[in-house]
Amino acid sequence: MRNKQWGLGLFSLLVYLFLLGPLLIISITSFEPGTVLKFPPDGFSLHWYRHIFEVQMFPKTFTTSIIISLIGNLLSLLLGIPAAYALNRFSFKGKDALNAAFLSPVLIPGIVLGFTMLKYLLVTYHLPLYAGLLVGHTVIMLPFIIRVVGSSLSSFDFAIEEAALSLGAGPLKTFFKVVLPNIRSGIIAAVLIAFLESFNNVDISLFMTGPGVSTLPIQMLTYVENYFDPTIAAISVLLMVLTGILMFGIERLMGLSYFTKR
Amino acid sequence: MKKTYLYWLLLPGLLFLSVFMIIPIVLTIGSTFFQAERFTISGYVDYFKDPYFLKILLTTLEVSVAATLLSILLGLPVAYYISQKAPRRKGILLALAIFPLLTSPVVRSFSWMIILGRKGLINNLLVDIGLIDKPLTILYTPVAMMIGMLHLFLPMMIISLVGVLENIDGDLMTAAQSLGASRAKAFFKVVFPLAMPGLIIGGILVFVGSLTAYTTPALLGGKQRVISTFLYQNAMTLNDWYSASIIATIMIVITFVVVGLMNKWANKLNPKG
Numbered sequence: 143m144r145n146k147q148w149g150l151g152l153f154s155l156l157v158y159l160f161l162l163g164p165l166l167i168i169s170i171t172s173f174e175p176g177t178v179l180k181f182p183p184d185g186f187s188l189h190w191y192r193h194i195f196e197v198q199m200f201p202k203t204f205t206t207s208i209i210i211s212l213i214g215n216l217l218s219l220l221l222g223i224p225a226a227y228a229l230n231r232f233s234f235k236g237k238d239a240l241n242a243a244f245l246s247p248v249l250i251p252g253i254v255l256g257f258t259m260l261k262y263l264l265v266t267y268h269l270p271l272y273a274g275l276l277v278g279h280t281v282i283m284l285p286f287i288i289r290v291v292g293s294s295l296s297s298f299d300f301a302i303e304e305a306a307l308s309l310g311a312g313p314l315k316t317f318f319k320v321v322l323p324n325i326r327s328g329i330i331a332a333v334l335i336a337f338l339e340s341f342n343n344v345d346i347s348l349f350m351t352g353p354g355v356s357t358l359p360i361q362m363l364t365y366v367e368n369y370f371d372p373t374i375a376a377i378s379v380l381l382m383v384l385t386g387i388l389m390f391g392i393e394r395l396m397g398l399s400y401f402t403k404r
Numbered sequence: 405m406k407k408t409y410l411y412w413l414l415l416p417g418l419l420f421l422s423v424f425m426i427i428p429i430v431l432t433i434g435s436t437f438f439q440a441e442r443f444t445i446s447g448y449v450d451y452f453k454d455p456y457f458l459k460i461l462l463t464t465l466e467v468s469v470a471a472t473l474l475s476i477l478l479g480l481p482v483a484y485y486i487s488q489k490a491p492r493r494k495g496i497l498l499a500l501a502i503f504p505l506l507t508s509p510v511v512r513s514f515s516w517m518i519i520l521g522r523k524g525l526i527n528n529l530l531v532d533i534g535l536i537d538k539p540l541t542i543l544y545t546p547v548a549m550m551i552g553m554l555h556l557f558l559p560m561m562i563i564s565l566v567g568v569l570e571n572i573d574g575d576l577m578t579a580a581q582s583l584g585a586s587r588a589k590a591f592f593k594v595v596f597p598l599a600m601p602g603l604i605i606g607g608i609l610v611f612v613g614s615l616t617a618y619t620t621p622a623l624l625g626g627k628q629r630v631i632s633t634f635l636y637q638n639a640m641t642l643n644d645w646y647s648a649s650i651i652a653t654i655m656i657v658i659t660f661v662v663v664g665l666m667n668k669w670a671n672k673l674n675p676k677g
Contacts, residue, residue: 147488154485154497157478161504161559164515167525171518179518181525221417228413244417247425251616251659253632254652255425257639261649262428277424284417313409342508344619348636359510359619366514366623375518378511385506393499401502402567 165382172375179372190376200377203361210357211340214279215287215333221280222287223329227321229288230295245285252345255281260349271355278346283336290335290400294328295321331395334388433656436649447650457634461654464630467546467621468614471553475561475610476603478554483565483602484595488574498566505559513623516552517543520624544626552620557613561606568602569595597673604670612659631655 167181174180175187194200222244229241247255259278263269269277298321306316322329347357356364358377366374392398436447451457486497504512519525520542527539542548572595580590621630629637631651639648 147485150481150485154482157482157558158497158500160478161555162500164512164519164555165504165507167518168511168515180523181518181528221420224413225417228410232410234410240414240418243421247421249659249663250425250429251612251632251652251655253616253618253635254429254655257635257648257652258428258432259424260639261645262431263424281421281425284421288417338506342506342510344509348618349639359508362508362510362514363619363622366510366517370517374510374514378508378514381508381511385503385508389499389503389506398495398498398502401505402498402563402570 165378168375168378169382172372172379174372174375177371179370179375183372190372191380193371193373194377194380197365197373199356199361199365200358200373203356203358206356207341207358210275210279211337214276214283214340215336217276217280218283218287218336219329219333222284222332223291226288226291226295227317230292230298231300244288247281248285252282252343253348256346256349259346264350271350271352275347275350275355275357278350279340279343282343282346283340286336286339287332290332290396291325291328293400293403294325294331294396298324327395331392331400334392334395335400338385338388429656432649433653436646436653439646447646448654451647451650451654460629460631460634463546463628464615464632467550467553467630468611470550471557471614472607472611474550474554475558476607479558479561479565479606480599480603483562483569484591486562486566487569487572494566498563501559501562504555505563509556509617509619510623512555513552513620516548516555516624520548520551543624544628546625546628548624549621549628549630552624553610553614553617556617556620557610560609560613564606564609565599565602568599572598600673601670604666604673608663608666612662615658615662616655 171179171181171183172190173186173188174183175185175189176183225244229237229244256278259274259281263277264271264274302324303316303320306320307313311319342359343357344359344363347360351357351360362374362377389398392400437443437445439447482501486494486501489497517524521527522539522541522543524543526542527536530536531539576594576598577590580594581587585593616632618632618636621628621633622636625633632655635648635651635655638644638651
């Protein structure tokens with residue numbers, strides 16, 4: 143039976159080539175010495191990597207993206223951990239509905255979220271641009287935090303918590319000394335996944351950026367509209383390195399099986 | 405811990421989502437039914453009579469359906485292949501499928517601009533081997549969008565399918581074959597029905613993802629509009645917020661209908677889960 147697998151193997155190889163080939167091609171073209179993006183490149187140069195830092199908007203929007211993702215992450219942890227705890231610790235009426243409500247931001251089309259937030263948060267309620275961006279990113283990170291933290295809470299044995307409580311520790315002390323350390327790796331993994339989700343977000347940021355405030359993906363889109371040089375290819379390589387590092391972290395902390403569970 | 409804490413734990417998150425997400429959405433949907441302070445559905449009637457809008461809707465649906473079907477066609481064999489592998493190989497193959505998924509959609513769409521462009525990889529190759537004289541127009545067509553969407557969402561199909569295929573007992577295939585079924589027959593009669601729930605979830609993710617994606621059509625679609633770029637154009641270029649709100653509502657309705665129907669179907673097929 144084994145030898146019949148080769149056809150399937152070859153097919154899979156071709157599909158992987160389709161998935162990863164473009165990423166490899168974009169990486170190779172980033173070393174193009176000339177001004178026109180082409181494959182194969184005419185030579186080898188790091189010119190375009192230097193260029194990223196010369197176009198001021200790139201380092202600037204990169205910093206904005208990082209700050210928004212980090213603060214948004216912190217906010218969604220503060221909102222999400224208690225909710226995930228409640229949803230996994232207790233059984234109560236309407237739990238499924240609440241669970242669905244907390245995960246709903248992934249269901250609403252991102253572009254719709256962005257537009258409605260622009261319309262009401264920025265224009266009607268005059269939230270400052272930066273705050274709107276932060277709130278929008280927090281909304282989309284929240285479901286990931288709740289899901290990932292929730293899955294590590296669901297495998298936590300709450301009998302340990304009962305033991306601490308019965309020995310006289312207060313509920314807060316028990317949470318911080320007993321529960322939190324046990325789900326630490328789940329929390330860090332949740333942070334990494336939410337970070338990538340926010341850092342790569344286009345749909346919300348598209349509406350929440352304006353004069354002086356922009357994120358890296360939006361800056362990249364704007365750049366591509368005007369230039370077709372290898373700068374974006376070079377940034378892509380740096381972003382892929384970042385993705386690879388974070389993915390390695392997720393793998394170490396909770397395994398990649400998170401992604402195959404729905 | 406006492407149950408009275410329950411509501412205090414849930415409240416901050418719910419309040420946050422209500423104020424910053426649910427209320428804006430509800431108000432947006434509500435606003436589409438009022439023109440000059442009077443209740444009306446004429447906004448929707450006008451849209452569904454407008455051939456330009458219908459064409460956009462049709463293109464969007466076509467591209468999404470094509471991306472979904474192709475992702476099943478390409479994803480199912482790959483997921484089956486991965487699920488058959490020993491843990492170590494499986495881990496590597498899964499990681500290779502997840503990596504593009506976590507990579508920025510801007511990066512992934514841009515990579516297809518290099519490949520499909522007039523002076524892109526494919527055109528250069530075809531001209532070099534003499535198959536065509538003039539470069540083909542691939543970029544900025546629905547086909548380019550479809551390829552971009554497939555690239556964006558195929559990994560989701562693969563990993564959802566691996567999730568269910570892993571849990572199917574390999575002995576079932578062996579048993580079916582020992583009873584005389586061919587390999588293909590055994591697969592389609594035994595494994596395929598059991599994989600259905602994963603297929604449907606993967607299908608939802610690919611279909612809804614393609615239906616609502618912005619970056620890929622914006623970069624690969626050129627002047628071709630799909631519903632999400634049309635929403636953006638109405639809101640930000642034309643400043644026609646009434647139209648944008650109608651399009652937003654239509655997108656929400658389509659998404660919920662598709663997800664609802666597919667979920668129902670999945671539950672029917674899988675009474676256990």
